[in-house]
Amino acid sequence: MKDTTGQLKLGLSLVSNGTHPAGWRLPEANAAAGMDIALWKEMAKAAEAACIHFMFLADGIAVRTAAKDNDALSYSGRIDQFEPLTLLGALSGVTDRLGFIATASTTYNEPFHIARKFASLDHISGGRIGWNVVTSWSEAEALNFSRDKHMEHGARYGRAEEFVDVVRGLWDSWEDDAFIRDKDGGRYFDPAKMHVLDHKGEHFKVKGPLNLARPPQGYPVIAQAGSSEPGQELAARTADLIYTAKRDPEGAGQFYESVKGRFAKYGRARSSALVMPGIMPVVGKTMEEAEAKYRRVQELIHPKVGLAMLARTFGDLSQYDLDGPLPDDLPELDGVKSHREPLIRMARENNLSIRELYMRVTGAAGHMQLCGTPESIADTMESWFRAGVCDGFNIMAPWFPDGLYDFFDLVVPELQRRGLFRTAYEGKTLRENLGLPRPAHPAAKAAAPVETV
Template identity: 60%
Template sequence: MDIRLWKEMARAVERARIHFMFWADGIAVRHSAKDDDELSFNPRIDVFEPLTVIGALAAVTERLGFVASASTTYNEPYHVARKFASLDYVSEGRVGWNVVTSWSEQEAFNFGLDAHVEHGKRYRRAEEFVDVVFGLWDSWEDDAFIRDKQNGRYFDPAKLHTLNHKGEILKVKGPLNVARPIQGYPVIAQAGSSGPGQDLGARIADLIYAQHKTKDQATAFYRSVKEHGAKAGRDPDSMLVMPGILPVLGRTKAEAEDKFAQMQDMVHPRVGLPMLAEVFGDLSGHDLDGPLPPPLSGSNSVKSAYDKLVELGRQPGMTIRKLYQTQAGASGHCVFVGTASEAANLMQDWFESRGCDGWNLIPPFMPGPAMECLEWLVPELQRRGLAQTEYEGDGTLRGSLGLPRPTFHSRGAHARENGTFIGKPRS
């Protein structure tokens, strides 16, 4: 909760010529602790609302982009459309929306519900929600606001498009009381790996987040994403797949391994066990160094995360302690322990094997390991020609990523009905 730290980090990230910073988010204290005493060991409690902090960081940077999650389950589309459009102007075109459906039951309790919305309905709402948001961003054509002082006319009425949406779940008249965003639409990120999630991402996303521990998993997912995009009428190369990597770096591999061992030993069981509770139930009475019990059947949470945790639990020699240490470190993401050069080798191999188009760097804690990523790893990638040394494009996040500015009515329901998608070649 120290804004001075975040300002310092944003400036350092921009100096390293990283494309953007990303914030996940939830609208609750999200946890699986069985009581408040167990919850008191969880450090992920008090966090900034990300759109607020992005507004502050945009003011102290010039080219760095910012992407944040906003849930389609417990927000209204007008709020999301207005906030991101406003931030696009505040940042001069440097924001992106990570489209998510909420997974935590705690969020449902904060919005008048007694149970979490069922998985299938969450995705039906998400599909309709994003169409409404795109429709609201298209309330005004790019040159609608003529501001004719001589005749007193503020906008061209022929270029106003009131949405008048009446769907299965949502009813929104519009228009949005913000002009069309600088980027046309803010960059759209999406992280769903389930069938419905990939279908949604194929239709709307510029960035696809991924969680994979091996190159084989990554390349299989990469192929699947590109195939989904092609079937949706997209140029597959317009969808940039970005897995996460948590690099524990050292000057030598032995130093990095020692750091990692220390961090793993610090994961308290009262933090680790709740991370497994939704899939394996209450494990507090089990031998932490013993095998995992059979998983609980079904889940109304994140389907892909449930499946991956079950898969990890079945690995030979896996114990309860090892699994919660893995989850506490980087969830389903790739964890790398070694030197910056060795980390760059892995990242380059996945990229050249078509397992990714880019990477999300996940520091194991702040701020030390984050600075090691910026000062050790990024320069190594730059020396290899794998990371930019200067920002490119027109100053917007889309320009930095090499993504074209979407034309009016090129996304959302209008695009789905008319097949008007845009893309760019992979470089």
């Protein structure tokens, strides 16, 4: 178990107009948050005032929803949002210490572009950038990139492993002090400090060097959220930050041990990466207020959205009474059995109507939902953290902006009061603020033993 004497880390995991599928419908919500640049700048400044470690931008490169037809789709929020890499340039300009992590897919990108854009953002932001490595899961994304179907899981991870290596290799194109810019002698860089990658692998051939200097952080922070075996291996080998969806401390603890248990074989210290589960908080000054808030947003889940979510697991249920039980004669569906049986059991045991069932399965998309007072939410966060099942949390704002500001205004001060969360940024770069080491350039690493002999 990890050292629990320290303080927990807090990121914000933000998407379009909020995590809750009906959050945008609340009277106080900004329904157009996904495309409101002024709001995002305001939220970034508020996050920095709250000493949050980073803003994490979930992303997909398609309209990805459960809806089967355009009519059902038209009731879904979270359709539109800024492209993260372009957004980060803008948000980094209105902040000084807040970190930013953007999602980019290894399945539908080229490593040179990714290495260059993240390196560029790391320079633009003064070392406050991270890359969330994803392999993309949706068929809709494949269809936007000249593929007929989605690449299978193993192939995606094979490509991802090589992709991350190429990107890190490109970030090492130049040693930190390669650019001497000697005006008198006319020499712009020291040629001994340029390293041409010349990668030739199974998926990529990339010569290099990158056409910009090594990132201020050495490597931007690398985040990963894969929970499968190959996902955990990739995380254990390459990730600084591991994002996960866990609903209870037992599951979180098992995952923590499973992924950190793999670090040794890659020569990494367990402390060299942070495991941060997602939580979606709904905060009230009293428990009644919090529960009323939650009930109100749950009731706003449109039946077309709820039924589309259930359709992934159960097929089309639209001909049944929403307030009646799950029918006995459910159609057979391929490949969802393991997910379906527990839900059927839950529905039967709790005597849930179809409406009640979709309310249970929507919301935080498999992450922990914490509905309560600042104290009760802090209690849960503290207990997880002290039990050593996580190093911090990714806060998923259910809607914007109040769903986020409530957390800053009410929960953060409570965590600070308990000494669980900082009251000022410790450093300048995201790595410094997360307590993560700055990767040395391989040439510097190689040179080090000689110097110390």
